[in-house]
Amino acid sequence: MTYDSDNIFAKILRGEIPAERIYENDVALAFPDINPQANVHVLIIPKGGYLSHDDFSQNATAVEKTGFTEAIGEVARITGVAQSVGGTGYRLITNSGEAADQEVPHYHVHLLGGNRIGRMITPPKS
Numbered sequence: 001m002t003y004d005s006d007n008i009f010a011k012i013l014r015g016e017i018p019a020e021r022i023y024e025n026d027v028a029l030a031f032p033d034i035n036p037q038a039n040v041h042v043l044i045i046p047k048g049g050y051l052s053h054d055d056f057s058q059n060a061t062a063v064e065k066t067g068f069t070e071a072i073g074e075v076a077r078i079t080g081v082a083q084s085v086g087g088t089g090y091r092l093i094t095n096s097g098e099a100a101d102q103e104v105p106h107y108h109v110h111l112l113g114g115n116r117i118g119r120m121i122t123p124p125k126s
Helices: 008-013 053-059 062-078
Strands: 028-032 040-046 090-093 109-113
Touching (some): 008 028, 008 040, 028 062, 053 062
Antiparallel strands (some): 040 109, 090 109
């Protein structure tokens, strides 16, 4: 998979596709997932053209890495799922590559919460 500058998240960043902006800083944007899997389901994306966490961790600047991490924490607080604001917790998910079913070739983190989410994965049967 290679980075495609015409992916849906790149279009949202350029303003070609509207999205409800839950949070934004200089390096990240957060908006609701269009197919929510929990009561709270927000996508947090870097503004730079990074394909995956691997790409981001190797090539993003320290400012981008810090700002992205801060954005995730702020979204958890804004949406009320962070324990620091009385929430009961949340899960962060990022899919990387074909084997993980990454659908959009732009690094993104799913923040899910607002209800009991259950096990992370179902253990394989022996």
